[in-house]
Amino acid sequence: MSRQIVLDTETTGLSAETGDRIIELGCVELLNRKLTGRNLHIYFNPERDSHEDALRVHGISNDFLKDKPKFAEQADEIVEYLQGAELIIHNAAFDIGFLNKEFQLCGRMPVKSYVEGVIDTLAMAKEMFPGKRNSLDALCDRLEVDNSGRTLHGALLDAELLADVFINMTRGQEALLIADEESRDKSNANGVRVAAVDFSTLKLQVIKASETELAAHLDVLKQIDKSSGGKTIWQHATEAQGSMS
Template identity: 45%
Template structure:
């Protein structure tokens, strides 16, 4: 099974305000394992980056001025993604920007049925806990030393590790819950009682049984 973990960095927070993608990072997974294949591009958005966005990712207008525009890398991106499922954290954000860029290039929007949002998975799995990418990495003991600021490729690699762990744990839980009782060797799970009950324990046990019968 082929999946693509994808992340973006942008000039600001909202497509409605005319903000654009400035970096895309993709990581290829086969059967939830990193293959080493990546897609990574910096993009000239032809507009200024907001100061608040710059503080998050550290990508400047000057750095991007000689980079290609989205229309010049879109075919390479689509060739890499192909028909694979897309794994994203807070997918609504990334998809809104991607679909805007695809629309401007005359391309079809992303099929929502192929999107897996790890934010949704994390909220269900860890209710009431912080579920940012940083928080999930710390929970899973994933090394964050390479992440001084947000970066699309760095974050895609970190998210790939988070996703693989979350899905693996969920599948293990489902597999165990679906096991037939007779297929589980209880002797290998529980040790036999290595001591005999005392007379007082036996007496209290039978008293409890008599009480239960009276209450029925």
């Protein structure tokens, strides 16, 4: 049975190494690619204030967090929930870095010690949609996932949206082509790897050019050939093919 956890965090800022902390953890469980409803959602007292820029993103006030448990107090529950699962995270290096720092502060091993692996959906999206915006909102729009309730970032809501995005990104595959043992050796220090995407099942629509478009294309080729002094390769190939027929 394949158990995957779609995970997201909200934080006081951008750098765990300079003291920023996790303030919210949201996790959604998938069994064999189906939502189970067994989610994990925790707010934490980070023992510091959020940066103004972070507050504008998540809207979670410092006062709201004052009576919430500290991460160390919930670490056992978090480890038990994540144990043995494969994590699915958008921009995984960010969340894994913060989780590793929190585990370190309470004397625990890094995330990779508890999970089977990590799939970075941002890296997947960049491979599937090169040159396009691949934020969670952009992927929701592209894959027709309803994100109308996302006015601010929230860890549980974002994890739920990412679960739908991930399922849509990998729909049609008989199985996820996860990296083999050789690829695992090439994982980065946080153990993050990218699920290989099987494009063989994708059916691309073929749109044939109209007569007008073909004529315009031929005219452009003629102009290019004229500018080159009749030295274009395709012109020679066309002449050679004509002489053989």
